Amino acid sequence: MNVSYRWLKEYTPVDAADKTVAHELNMTGTEIKGYRRMDEGISNVVVCKILSIEQHPNADKLVVCMVDAGEAEPLQIVTGAKNMKVGDLVPLAKHKSTLPDGTKIERGKLRGVVSNGMFCGVEELGLTVNDYPDAISDGLLILKEGVIGRSISEQLGLDDTVFEADIMTNRPDCLSMIGVAREAAGTFRLPLTVKKPVVKGEGAKAADYLKVTIQDKDLCPRYSARIVTDVKIGPSPMWMVERLRACGIRAINNIVDITNYVMMEYGQPMHAFDYACLDGGHITVRKAEQGEVMKTLDEQDRALDGDMLVIADDKKPVAVAGVMGGANSEITDETTTVVFESANFFGASVRRTAKKLGMRTEASAHFEKNIDPRMTVEALDRACQLVEELGAGKVSPDVIDVDYSSKELRKIPLCADWIRHYVNVNLTDEDMKELLERVGYVVDLKEGTVTVPSFRSDVENKYDISEEVARFYGYDNIPSFPFSADIKSGGLTEEQIFEKNLRQGLRAVGLSEIETYSFVSPKGLDKILLPENDPKRNCLTIKNPLGEDTSVMRTSSLPSMLEVLAANYNNRISAAHLYEVATVYVKDADETKLPAEPKIVTLGAYGDGMDFYDLKGRVDELLSLLNVSDYTVLPCKTNPSYHPGRTAEIKKGDTVLGVFGQIHPAVVKNFEMGGEVYAAEFSLANLFACKDAQKGYEPLPKFPAVTRDLALVCDEAVLSGDIEAKIRAVAGDLLEDVRAFDVYRSAALGENKKSIAYALTLRNPEKTLTDSDIDPVVNAVLQALEQDGITLRK
Amino acid sequence: MTNMKEQLYAVKQRAQEALDLATTSEELEAVRVRFAGKKGELTALLSQMGKLSPEERPVIGQIANEVRGFIDAGIRAKKAVLEQAELNRRLEKESLDVTLPGKARTVGKQHPLNKVLDEVKDAFISMGFSIASGPEVEYDYYNFEALNIPKDHPARDTQDTFYFSPEMLLRTQTSSVQVRVMEKTQPPIRVISPGRVFRIDEVDATHSPIFHQIEGLVVDKGITMAHLKGSLELICKKLFGPETKTRIRPDFFPFTEPSAEISISCFKCGGEGCKFCKNEGWIEIGGAGMVNPKVLAHCGIDPEVYSGFAFGMGLERMVMGRYGVDDIRMFYENDVRFLNMF
Known part of the structure; x- marks a missing residue:
């Protein structure tokens, strides 16, 4: 998730260098993979007003402009652009300026006429046409508003740093600006301020328009909605476009932008239906029927099954719950009445459905981690407040809120002594209270309990609390002891x-x-x-x-x-x-x-x-x-x-x-x-x-060995191994070793015959062998071999 | 008598001169024969001793012994000198061109992954650890469920898994062995379990669907987070050198609470920041944490009595860092030229 530093500061007064913010958040568990200034590379580019446009004396395709760049004298700029007129405000890269792609702009002459800089389009500023309403790709960026001489970074809200945060799967609450701001407040020990949204509610009563029924309370614990009538679809104001841009979201129109904005701010995915497309003015949250098909907003036909939860009107499904809306109720330029949905769905079910349909969306990524059901109405109110502020329509005074979610907050014993021991923190009970309360817990020291905020469904027991304490105490501050368990024999089996x-x-x-x-x-x-x-x-x-x-x-x-x-x-x-x-x-x-x-x-x-x-x-x-x-x-x-x-x-x-x-x-x-x-x-x-057991020591022989070589002749088919086995069997105890050392074939031996030479090693451990000891052994061997047709070579 | 005495000294003088002139063993032998042989000059002279008076004999006899002693000693000394010279000449002749190649005696090479793994094992064994292993084809239960990662848990996303059936898979982490060890063994436990793990990942220079992890587990009474920290510091110093600094920071694993990511000071630049560590000064080498009490309880170990810590590190990354291997595929291609580098 991309986090705008400027937006973050709206909730908590962090004032550290970018690098420090990234490091400190990393050290308390919000992983910042990287960060960048949005105006990286831009310098000396300002807003200027075009005072006059004259034809270039030496070039048909160029014009010479005089501009007011907030300096004492007007500046002369030569350009080939065509889409500007006198009085327009445009970005000007002045003499000695730089652009994000590394280009350096200097004063120079174009076909003999001095130009004191260069006008810029969106791409030269490192932006795209989507980043600015009505911008074109092959011309100058004509600013809708601006202060002459002001730096373009400030004018376009590029004087901001974006942190790329990698949010852990157990922390869906941090998939929001407020969530990250809360972590930052805990990290830097600062207060957190989130203004409660206020809705005037000057439109028609929602209850007169819409009825909501939840059929499956387990899969949809809460469904909140408001109606907005007299909708005026149009572009969003620049401040909202800029914030969405910082978060990597493209502006589309005011209603869609508001839902995206609130999702970024609260982490609550929202959906807007065109009321005119809802049959019967009745929304039912139900399981899809086997074989039901719906075209989603991305124009794909989706085959639904009985395990998937849908939002349906009286006739048809209009959204896959928590995943994506249907094309059949999409907001268009003709939309006049909108239903804002702010609901809560059971994570595992959304996850299964999204996986089965092969469509992981921003909304499903939030829901599948089980977000807080307690925030639906506040997020809805925030969206409707924005509708009113932007003049996008009239909001219903009432909220439809079908709520089966649990209101009970989890209470866990604090176990302060145990925490001090388990994570080795040097903190008093009061220290722990302060540290935990900064990130939304309520600690009652008298009672010795911690009340877990509803957005932290991942916190279940004292171990989880110990991690919270350790995180904000700082893993760096925990001492290091090598473990000193009883002596235990390790090693290989x-x-x-x-x-x-x-x-x-x-x-x-x-x-x-x-x-x-x-x-x-x-x-x-x-x-x-x-x-x-x-x-x-x-x-x-x-x-x-x-x-x-x-x-x-x-x-x-x-x-x-x-x-x-x-x-x-x-x-x-x-x-x-x-x-x-x-x-x-x-x-x-x-x-x-x-x-x-x-x-x-x-x-x-x-x-x-x-x-x-x-x-x-x-x-x-x-x-x-x-x-x-x-x-x-x-x-x-x-x-x-x-x-x-x-x-x-x-x-x-x-x-x-x-x-x-x-x-x-x-x-x-x-x-x-x-x-x-x-x-x-x-x-x-x-x-x-x-394998054998390890052989033991044997005394070295005291008497010498005697070697006898035997060259034997046998059939080609005879295996040396068999001859060797026979020799071993017959020779008895005196034979210490027998080894074939040569194989010989010749015409003299005859067809299909071979001669193998063996070395027999004989030894008596008790005495030196003499011929009279050896000859009988050799003779016995030769006799035995002869029975198999194996003879001594002549 | 005077004459005899003079003659003896004359022999001595001549012998000295002849010794000085001898340059080979043969010449030296000729000198010996000429002066000290049975028919030599000295013998010839002494044969005239009988002509001397009894008074003269002992005097001349003494001189004669002195001369014989002188000649014998001279020959011995010269002989030693000549033998040394001849030996030197022979050795000179026997000189070899030491720059010619030696006779090959090839001993096979150990695969770099196993070479480092053996060091890792030795380091842990020296701290009283045993080595545990478990199946690579594993039940979903041991790989996920028992590690507090139920079905449909988003944490499964980070470990894309090869399946044989809904219940059987290729393990994605060696943490599965933790559970098997704890089911069988009551604390104190001190094991590492290195082995192959498998994740769906397209093959490229930094990704491989098969890689190795080294899992460690310590369970005992009174184990705390400071023990986790201290042990990791000790282990990392053993594995990466005595100057290595270790840093842990919060992370999330369903089977540990609190959880931590382990980084060490870059072993290329020592923490100054370089290309290898992307200017961070730190290199992430794995994850760790206090064993989640739910996991202990699952395995029949009472979390109110025992606690423990676990950690896991990737072997490939460690080896790549150590030797500067820039492509993980090299480990599984087994090019002989690559294997011979280690």
Whole structure:
């Protein structure tokens, strides 16, 4: 909401610099996002009167004017403007003046004739045609009134500062000049003066014209109205136009401007109906009928439903309550009798209706926050007072006021001691009383109570009162103590430590961390070739997504990883080795239950020599860092996203820890990449569940180990892992380690054969091994392998 | 005898000269053989000792020992000098071009958001906090209702929400975890809950529909607003440096009363006013307040016995400020060149 400083001063005598006002209001809770002088950039521009207009001797399109700018001698001004005549008052930018767009005006010659400045139109003054009645965009601003020589800022009311206030949702009372003025009064410890409006009431009796019935008292606790007859629609006076302009509202005509003015002043939205358009002289506040349609003031047909509250005459709805009026009863130049409505509607209902109709208006923004039902009549009176002052019509002496609102004011115990403790303020009871009463509370110290003003429905209990006290005491003045609770052990849980170690381990094996979106495109699952019936296709779908690309919660972290690899690849980055600890979302069978949110440790890499065994080496190292051991690695030919011959599954017992390998070339192509891409996916929970206890200390061996290398020949299809398992099983306790270190193929070995070389490490903790200890072990191993057709290479 | 004595001194003299001339180990060895070897000059001379009278022998013997000692010491000293020189020559030959690149040993980088988040966690853990987490797909109840934001409350406007159903949504604030923690735990409570939050926001340089918040909650007996202030000051000093000043001013959140906005003195200009802080000298980093008694009561904690404070801060903004990242999208694009900067 835009707040005019000059208007504010009408209610409370604040006299601080703009910057101070903004800062102090900020510090008591009225957020001022910014402020600006309305005449920013304008200097040395004054009102002048045109004394004569002569043709320029050297230019057809220019004229030479003599003007009275309030100086001893008339000034000569050359202009190309056409819309002025002798006797007009116009703005003059004199020698050495500046304009809002930064232009500097100096004395100069135009086609040989001296000009002592420049006349201005609205745009040169930083205004628009809407800011001044009858102004035109391509000519001079002809002033309706003015004092010769007076600064144009003063003349047009631009010598004002506008504060842009961001009003919090719990403070609809501050969506008004009076409300902000009350806050300012509390902030600067000044009195607040709001004059009670006085209406003469010389028109016809409202009761003779209009009857009001409220059908739904919960949704409309109060409806007040007055009738204005003999309406004369016309422009509003300059002072009102200026104030509305400061608030960012365009002047339209006196009746509309008055309703806007009162809304700005009191925060009470008002509506004016053309009485001639109301069938039956009877207003009913009721729920709309299903299927009812009404054209609103913005010329849109609105389909109404049974949850929406409308203002209706005997035949039709004439306004959506609290949102917008209907075109069927709009004020026009022909209007002679007006109904002024000042009503109160239930916030949640207005909010729902406005949302459903997709029309948030200034009025609905006020009503939806639950404004004070006690102000309808005062605001109405203020509007009617203005009608009389502006000579816009004759106001009815009586008010129609159907009022079901509660008259009771909330009373809360003051709890001064508790407040002193809770918000740590150093204030006496009397101090608190003074501070609270400045902003509308009534404090009875004897009784120990605070009576909450009707416009503060947000204040319900002692905590709310404590905030009021703290605000005006100043948060800055509250002392600071670090809390001194009992010693409490904080820190990470075992799972959290595991995850932290995991992330460190992933970085230690050379992978960098990424973060990707939790919601993704459902097409990602097509790209990774997931079958239609895969359970991962059952994604949680966002009802109101930003777009299809971010419309479902991911069930797989692989598409996100591949997208990132592809983006890097397409940025011509030669290698990317990445990981993400990615949350995925698995729907519960019961759709009213929250989904499971397991974390998937996702690896992705290409380039810099990355291949299957490079990836496997990193995986092994990672698992070793995490104390996960004794796992098995088995070929995995069935994962549709991966290369069927270069993918493995890692299991511990029956628990699948994850999968790793080369991404299927077709998938790589789907992500518009080339080359070999590798990935891995592990379940964080399963890794955690399968980790060993921290290994303890073991004494270092006292006797040396012996190494025997065996070059074995086997069929191409035989898995090294199986050979290794056999060696381990047969070799017994002396075998400390076995490791394949070379694979060899040759014509001599034969078609479909390969040779794998193993290094066996043997050790006896009790003594130094000799050949006689070792040979039987090796022989047993070779015999066992021979049974499987695996022989020693000759 | 005189002759013998003179000859010994002559050997000493010659040995000294030969030592001075030797420049390599080989030459030095030749000197040793010539003078102190089994067939060397000294041995040859001493073989004539038998010709001397018994009176002369000890005198000449003493001189002979002196000369031998002199030659041995001379050789040892020269040897040390030559070895040092040779070592120096070898080291000179072994010189490498230290400006050639080293052999790569890549360690992965931590994502900047998590890097700062880890620091934040460590700071809180050092003050006795635990880390709590809660679901990202959340019930409306935990995200709004239990936080005193009923349906149709205008405060919902400031948090445009992704919905799965009227009851299920993507959490818009980590404050939802507050409720879950308080339902399960009786005070004293001291937790932070960092995590992802989601709001409908078109993506641009300063907006992302996914971002991270760090929520903090302290509930105990006798917690007051001064504790809130003091703790925030301590926390901000830990996170942003010991010179950091903290300012709170009134704000509105339905789940705290009184509520406050937290600002810190600009870490770019120290509060002088600069482009980064829009000449304010202060940077808003989050919201805070005393936990609303209605929220405590909702969670089964008696507000007449316990009180507490809560605060929330945005992680992205913190990281952007710290490193000068000017586009929030960089965090989720994961360009390797970007990741390598941290």
